[in-house]
Amino acid sequence: MKLAELAKELQISTESFINFIQDFDLEISECISTNFEVKKDFIKFAKENITFLKKYEEDLGQNKSVEDIAKTIKQPQDKVSEILKKDKVKIYDNGFYKSSVSSYVIDQKLGGNYQFVYDYFGKKTSLAERDFIGYRDLFFFISKTLDPFLHHSLLTDWGIHKSAGIILYGPPGSGKIFWANKIAEIVDFQFKQIKKYYFGTSFVDGRKTSFNDFLVEMMKEDKVVLFMDEFDNIMSERSEERSVSSCDEETKEIILHYVSQFEKEGLLMIGSANALVDIDREIRAPGRFDVSIPIFPPNAQERSEMILYYIKENLSKDAVLMEILKANDADHLPFWKDISMKMKVFSNTMIIDFTQSLKKKIRDIYLKNRSPNIKITEKLLEAAFREASAKLTGEYLNHVAQFVQDVSINNYDDFSSRIEALKAELDSYKMVEKPIKTIGFTHNGDQDE
Incomplete structure (x- = not known):
């Protein structure tokens, strides 16, 4: 039912x-x-x-x-x-x-x-048995967006059409390709990814082919989700400050030419973007890529669940690591709460990096001592945390800041709690400028202050 x-x-x-x-x-x-x-x-x-x-x-x-x-x-x-x-x-x-x-x-x-x-x-x-961890709000928001694909009566009773194109936007590593696959699963379409070599003109099996040819072939197939990475770069708006490659401009023109036929041909194109701000307005016009879905970095609770999931991923019941995890009570969520709270604005990728780093460090200790009696200490967790933090660059934080700005404009009412929580985490990285010292001698009273 x-x-x-x-x-x-x-x-x-x-x-x-x-x-x-x-x-x-x-x-x-x-x-x-x-x-x-x-x-x-x-x-x-x-x-x-x-x-x-x-x-x-x-x-x-x-x-x-x-x-x-x-x-x-x-x-x-x-x-x-x-x-x-x-x-x-x-x-x-x-x-x-x-x-x-x-x-x-x-x-x-x-x-x-x-x-x-x-x-x-x-x-x-x-x-291990869940379709995905957390993100109830995002799952239901996406499902509501996809209603025209699930209920034909929306077209016949209300004249509401299926989307021709959807933009998934969020910081790098937040799981946009995962959600594109999930969308294909929800609407029961086959998922296909556009490879970079499809753009421009190339030779396949000795035959000259172009992106135009590829797109025409895709429209001949039945019910396809076509996923395009780096959508914001390829579909960016040309300006005095920003130049656009001729290949990207050609790709954009081809998509604009065919996008009106996507619904009729049973094709849904999904673009993955770090931000919406630079995407050409023509692309986001009604009837084109007019649906934008924000993909958030995980919150603190979701980070705990992801750590536990990835730390246990693919382990057999009698695995040495599983024995070590149980001995430390690390096979339950509360163990990971404190370290997940430190992972402010971490992406999914960074969390996977953390678990991989930690597993390797635990294995190194095991190989050295040949004993499963290993304590997962705060020092061990901090070492793995520092390695995973390597991707927490200024560039990444700028991506998160731009995302917060985009989602606050486009989807604030849908995700107000998430947005405010993400803002608070992002603010924790802002540098506080030291007060400038006055020129002259320091008095004892000034030193006390």
């Missing part, structure tokens, strides 16, 4: 179910699959708790004041106000909080008992 079918049967909106999963921090893989097939436990929960879900939906749809929320959940107004300020929830000029705020989630944060929700799902799905 699809989520939309369950929603229709219970007369509860799909959007309400999606908000509920995020609000109560449920693991996606325990509720629905990537293609929105609903899991048995979630169906059972929804049918047996339909009264609560309808109350949740009704509350979610209302703009409300602190007084309204406090009255609904029978909690003190000052406590409710404190939670709302902490979560940086958007408030309108008239003092009302927007309808996407759930009174029941605020109640839970204030100690309300909602154990009945979690009783249905039992043991958490292991990290």
